[in-house]
Amino acid sequence: MISPPWCERCGAPASRPVASCRDCPPDAIAIARAPFGFDGPIRRAIHRLKFGGWRAVADALGVAMTESWAEVPWTPSAITWVPLSRERLAARGYDQARALARAVAPRIGVPALPLVRRLGDPGPQARRGAASRREAMRGVFEAEGASGRVVLVDDVLTTGATGGACATALLEGGAEAVGLLTAARAVSSARRPRPILGHGLASGSVVAPGNGIPGSRCQPRAKRPT
Ligand SMILES: [Zn+2]
Numbered sequence: 001m002i003s004p005p006w007c008e009r010c011g012a013p014a015s016r017p018v019a020s021c022r023d024c025p026p027d028a029i030a031i032a033r034a035p036f037g038f039d040g041p042i043r044r045a046i047h048r049l050k051f052g053g054w055r056a057v058a059d060a061l062g063v064a065m066t067e068s069w070a071e072v073p074w075t076p077s078a079i080t081w082v083p084l085s086r087e088r089l090a091a092r093g094y095d096q097a098r099a100l101a102r103a104v105a106p107r108i109g110v111p112a113l114p115l116v117r118r119l120g121d122p123g124p125q126a127r128r129g130a131a132s133r134r135e136a137m138r139g140v141f142e143a144e145g146a147s148g149r150v151v152l153v154d155d156v157l158t159t160g161a162t163g164g165a166c167a168t169a170l171l172e173g174g175a176e177a178v179g180l181l182t183a184a185r186a187v188s189s190a191r192r193p194r195p196i197l198g199h200g201l202a203s204g205s206v207v208a209p210g211n212g213i214p215g216s217r218c219q220p221r222a223k224r225p226t
Helices: 040-051 055-069 086-092 096-108 130-137 161-172
Strands: 031-033 078-081 116-118 141-143 149-157 177-185
Touching: 031 055, 040 055, 040 096, 040 149, 040 177, 055 096, 055 177, 078 096, 096 149, 116 161, 130 161, 141 161, 149 161, 161 177
Parallel strands: 031 177, 078 149, 149 177
Antiparallel strands: 116 141
């Protein structure tokens, strides 16, 4: 799981705590959190969730997402999600963001409400740059009946163009503030934390024999009774 130090606003891993960073999503999103970086097994799990309709994954990810929201200092009045287009929903039969929202909502103790409507589909976003994505997403969403602080759920945060467009619609539709909670976020490789091995050791750590492990939460193992 991604852990501090990070960007306080968007939860991106950082070498020291910062208030905001260059990976921060658009201004309409007040705060963003994601338990995982989008790579390795998490990438495969989300792919399964999306294309395999593997619903148990939604529940497991929902637990981790709820944990990563726990340190955010505001409680939402509702949870909502980034809706799929009607065509994609018909093809897939399954809205992965809705499944995640419904896994998170009861754990946070607020309702999951369909506050956002998708008016169009700008097509695949993967090859577009951030500015082009934001432009393509303009006017794609409409929200109604939002109030108070709303948590918007999606599967992955990349540039935040989609989440930002949804958040803008929610603010226009009556929300006071919008937070974004995703299962994973793209993490630029230069700032990705070093991989952690089994016992809380970063790869390449040197462990002095007989000592506690520096920089980890592991306690020295008690001596075996003789
Ligand atoms: Zn940031």
